[in-house]
Amino acid sequence: MQSVNRPLLYVRATLFWVGFAISTLLVGITSVFLLPLSHKTSYKVLLPWTYFNIWWIKTCCGVEYDVWGEDNVDLARNGILLINHQSNWETLFIPTIFPSVSWVVKEELFKIPFFGWALASIKPIAIDRKGGRSAIDQIKTKGKIHLDDGRWVGIFPEGTRVNPGETERYRMGGALLADHCAQNAEDGEEYLIYPVAHNAGQCWPRQSYVKFPGTITVSIGEPFSVAGLDPGQVNDKAKEWIEAEIKKMPPAVVQK
Numbered sequence: 001m002q003s004v005n006r007p008l009l010y011v012r013a014t015l016f017w018v019g020f021a022i023s024t025l026l027v028g029i030t031s032v033f034l035l036p037l038s039h040k041t042s043y044k045v046l047l048p049w050t051y052f053n054i055w056w057i058k059t060c061c062g063v064e065y066d067v068w069g070e071d072n073v074d075l076a077r078n079g080i081l082l083i084n085h086q087s088n089w090e091t092l093f094i095p096t097i098f099p100s101v102s103w104v105v106k107e108e109l110f111k112i113p114f115f116g117w118a119l120a121s122i123k124p125i126a127i128d129r130k131g132g133r134s135a136i137d138q139i140k141t142k143g144k145i146h147l148d149d150g151r152w153v154g155i156f157p158e159g160t161r162v163n164p165g166e167t168e169r170y171r172m173g174g175a176l177l178a179d180h181c182a183q184n185a186e187d188g189e190e191y192l193i194y195p196v197a198h199n200a201g202q203c204w205p206r207q208s209y210v211k212f213p214g215t216i217t218v219s220i221g222e223p224f225s226v227a228g229l230d231p232g233q234v235n236d237k238a239k240e241w242i243e244a245e246i247k248k249m250p251p252a253v254v255q256k
Contacts, residue, residue, distance in 0.1 A: 006210075009061075009210045009211075009212070010209070010210060012060050012061050012062070012211070013060070013061060013209055013210045013211050015060040016056060016057050016060040016061050016211060017209075019052075019053075019056045019060065020053055020056065023049055023052055023053060023056075024049070024114050024115050024118070025114050027046050027049045027114070027118045028113065028114025028115060028116075028117045028118050029114070030045065030046070030118075031046065031117045031118040031120070031121035032117055032121075034046070034121040035117075035120065035121050037121075039100070039102070039122060039123045039149075039151070040100065042121040042122050042123070043100055043122050046118055046121065046122060047095060049118070050092045050093070050095050050096055051096060053092050054089075054092055054093055054096060057089070057204075057211060060211075061203075061211035061212075061213060062213030062214070063089070063203045063204065063211055063212075063213060063214065063216065064214070064215045064216070065093065065215060065216045065217070065218060066215055066216070066217050066218070067097070067217075067218045067219075067220070068217065068218065068219040068220065069219050069220040069221060069222070070097070070220060072194070072220050072221065072222050072223060073097065073098065073194070073220060074223070075099065077192070078100075078147060078150055078151060078152045078191070079147075079152060079153075079191045079192040079193065079194050079223055080143075080147070080152075080153050080155065080174055080177060080178050080191055080192070080193050080194065081094065081098060081101070081152055081153065081154040081155065081194045081196055082155055082157050082170075082174045082193060082194070082195050082196065082238040082242070083154060083155070083156055083157075083195075083196040083197075083198075084156070084157075084158060084162070084196075084197055084198065084242050084243075084246070085156035085158050085159075085160065085161050085162060086161055086162060086163070086164060086198070086199070086200050086201025086202075086204075086206070087161060087200045087201045087203075087204035087205070087206060088204060089200040089203065089204045089216065090198055090200050090218075091103070093200075093218065094154060094196070097218075097220070098152045098154070098194075099152070100150065100151045100152060101151065101152045101153070101154045102122075102123070102124055102125055102143075102146040102151045102152065102153050102154065103124040103125065103153075103154045103155075104124065104125045104127060104139055104143070104153065104154070104155045104156075104173060104174075105119065105124045105125070105126055105127070106126070106127065106128075107126040107127060107128055109126075110126065125138065125139060125142045125143055125146065125153070127139060135173075136172070136173060136176055139155075139173040139174075139176065139177050140176055140177050140180040143177040143180075143181075144177070144180060144181050144184065147181060147191050153174075153177065155173055155174040155177075157170040157171050157172075157173070157174055157235065157238070157239070158170060158171070159171050161201070161206045162201075162206075163201060163205070163206055164199060164201040164202050164205075167243065170235050170238070170239045172231055172232075172235055174193070174234075174235070174238075175193075175226075175231035175232070175234035175235040175238075176231050178190070178191060178193055178226045178231075178234055179226060179230070179231045179234070182226050182227065190225060190226060190227065192223035192224060192225060192226075193223060193224050193225075193226060193234060193237075193238060194220065194221065194223045195220075195221035195224075195237075195238045195241045195242050195245075196218065196219070196220050196221065196242070197218075197219045197221070197241070197242040197243075197245035197246050197249075198216060198217060198218040198219065198246075199216060199217055199246055199249050199251075199252045200216045200218075200252070202214060202216070202251065202252035202253045203216055203252050203253055212253045213253070214251075214252040214253035214254060215250075215252055216252050217249040217250065217252065219245045219248075219249070221241050221242075221245065224237065
């Protein structure tokens, strides 16, 4: 790999973090007034924050992206997104593709000043990760409510950020939500699983101050039905597709 001026990377990363901090401060203050309002209204007001920071990291750090399979997205039929988790970049990017995403998040994120306030205003599905069965029940109950309301539900089945090249056990929350919805569908229509793969961790490594210039690949798989599959098979199918798709992707970072 061709070497890169590391002091310059720190300068560029600092510019990004300053813009990110200022924008987060502004949306955090704004979100205090959005808490009593509907998810739809809050989401519409705060969505520009994600577009700004995707543009800002491209401008400051040279982080671009390429999307595969965007034609697999049927905006008229919301579903459950199962996404591998490598960085914070994908949490910014996914809402620019899928409108009105309700994330499954750990409830302690609400304690982060400004960011936590903004997160609370878009009414995600907050769970206590130590809650065991109660956490699963929250995902199934609240997730179905959000889906029935026309939102997408976004889940990182690994439960934490995982470094590129490493693997983690997929938790069952998303698969159990899909199964719960299928069993309790009033009109017989189920919610499809949308597997989404990416290699964002190469440009925005976990716990890294520096952001490396490159092109992140995001691949959206063909949605699939859970009919005839048990939750374990649903999870395995999503995991196998995501991991195979990541292996097909060109390196995001060509200089480091």
